[in-house]
Amino acid sequence: MKKPILIALAILVGTISFAQKKELRTAEKAIKNKNYAEAKSALNQAEAMKSDMSDKQKSQYHILVAEALYAQGTANNTDLDKAIQNLMMVGSDYQSESEMLTTTIENELLTKANNLYKSNNFEEAGTKFEQLYNVVPSDTTYLYYAAVSAVSGQDYEEALKHYLALNDLGYTGVAKEYFATEKETGKEVITDKNNRDLFVKAGEYIKPGERLTESKANEITRNIAFIYVSLDKKDEALEAIKKARADNPTDVDIILTEANLQYQLGNLDEYRVLIEKAIELDPNNIDLFYNLGVLASEAKDNDKAKEYYQKVIDMDPTYINAQTNLAALILGEEASLIEEMNGLGTSSADNKRYDELKKERTNIYKTAIPYLEAVLEIDPNSIEVTTTLMNIYRAIPDDANYKRLKNKIEELQGE
Template sequence: MKKQIIIALAFSVCAFSFAQKKELRAVEKAIKGKNYAEAKAALKQAEALMSSMDDKLKAQYYYLNAEALYADGAGSMDDIDAALKSLENVKEGYATEVSELKQTMVNGILTKGNKSYEGKDYSIASKYFEKAYRLSTKDTLFLYYAAATAVNVQEYDRALDLYEELKQLGYTGIEKQYFATNVETGEEEIMDKNTRDLYVKAKSHKNPGERMTESKKPEIVKNVALIYVSKGEDEKALTAMKDARAESPDDVNLILSEANIHYKLGNTKEFKALLEKATQMDPNNPELQYNLGVIAAESGQPEEAKAYYEKAIALDPQYTNAYINLAALILSKEEAMIKEMNGLGSSKKDDLRYDELRAQRQDLYKNAAPYLTKALEIDSKNLGAAKTLMNIYSILDETAKQKEMKAKVDALEAEGVN
């Protein structure tokens, strides 16, 4: 009796094992025929038998499940995530197959990522690049591409997470490049070492060489700082900016970025000091001279401001705002004059002072007008300059010029110029 039971049980187990293998063979057949819907249906049936599968059959199930989900590249991002999780459960055997499937997935994902990038769909491209890295974590370059591409579409929170991950990994992006000059075109070409050596041997290329690429760490640290700036997290931005400047002490743009943060925080002294430092490093930059002029004007140093604006114009004769600010410097003296004129009485002495101030005020307008005229020559749609000139000509009783400028103002406003 006991022998019969044992035999019956053994027969039952064999039948159960046969059913498991049959279902998995059906999955394999469907996948080979690229019928992934049928494969998934067969996997559902096999899943019901999972509890009694041995480790080898479970490994086969999870591997086949990943293949079905990936569907030769047709699977969605969620399907790819599920496929990766399934491959994590392959504990026995299939090492070569798993490695090959992952490489196939990486190649397919990168192809889609590059296609999205070329189509300027940077958000999707970034996600594909990140997915490629998750599949092949030794290829940190993919993570760098994911972060840089996320910045293109201002997905700053995501980019920040990716950049921080790169920093924690100690990523530098430094690699050895192999190159040679194309004999026909005369242009240097970068390629892998074997290809380069083959081309040089075939004499289609000459002057072979190798070099190390520049580190991407300064760029990463800089972008982290700039992302904090864009998010309005100024204190974090300043901390990150110090790290960035430590990496790239000669980067003028980093100094300007830090200066702008200080300006935003009202730290005028620090802002000016950094601008002066940047000016020493880049003395022929008109924008730096202009910004120093703005700070000097706001600090009540009109003569210093005037010198900076004039230097900006000397470096760039087309710098419209410098002309406008020079006119504004001149006209800023008007307020004190008007206040004094309004406070005068009716005595002969007061009348003489009034006439004196009136003449000085008209001199201000005459001195400011050429700068505004030049600004309009450069930027014919500068409504602010046109309005100010119209008012100046009105006060100076230059009727013809006032009418001409009024017509220009009306035309610009009709165009919707602000």
């Protein structure tokens, strides 16, 4: 009685095997005819029988799914992600087909990613670079470019995800590059070894050489710290900054970032130590003193901010942002005076106090004038600064300068 059961089981297994092969053949034929919808339908039916497939059939199934979803480069991002996942599951039985499709997808994605980045479509460029990394996980440079794209598009959460992954992978970006000097122009050219050697042999390039590129490890550590700061994740930021400083102890930007963070955390002594360290490391850096002015201003230390901005102006009188910011700080002092003036009554004491405050406000205006005039010398077409200065001359009053700037505004607005 057992023999018929065994025969029945054998027939069932044979039927399943035949059905598997039929659906895979149908999908393969449809893909050759570029009928990807039919291929997907056949593969959906084959998926239900996947557990009964041999390893070779599973590899065939995955390569066909990848080809059907990729659809010769017409896939949307969702289908392309699935295609890549299936491509990674293809075994050695279909290695050549897998390598061929991998190369095709890599070339197509690289072209798209570069074009998207050049056209400032950073979000989509980042997606393509991430897909490139998924296609070729051994090339971590693609993941680095996905991070760079995310930063350029100000998607800091996405950038952080990529940078942390790169950090965990120990990515440095160090690679050997080949260079030579173009004989006609005298300019250095970086290219691959074969092309360089061909041009050297042809006599068009001279002085060939090779070298290692700089490591990007420090940049990645620093960017992780900066992104945590921008995302207001103070604890993570402080930890990342400590690591960044350990890797880059003389990087002034990192020191300033930590100084700003320490101030936000209320650690004023640490803040001052870091500021002094930054100045010690780069005492002639005009941008450093400007940034220190910005930091001091954000910290509401206006006297220190003025000192730093004045230092910048002394170093370079044409540094327009320092002139503008210093004028703004000075003019900002009138707010408390105006508030007190508006709150005064009509008594003789109040009238006397009003006159005192009015004189103080006039002095504030007069102190700001040289900086605003300096801005106009650098940027004579600034309507905003011209208007501010005109209103100051009207308030002082200084009729001659008021009329001069009023006429200038009319000219600028008439252009």
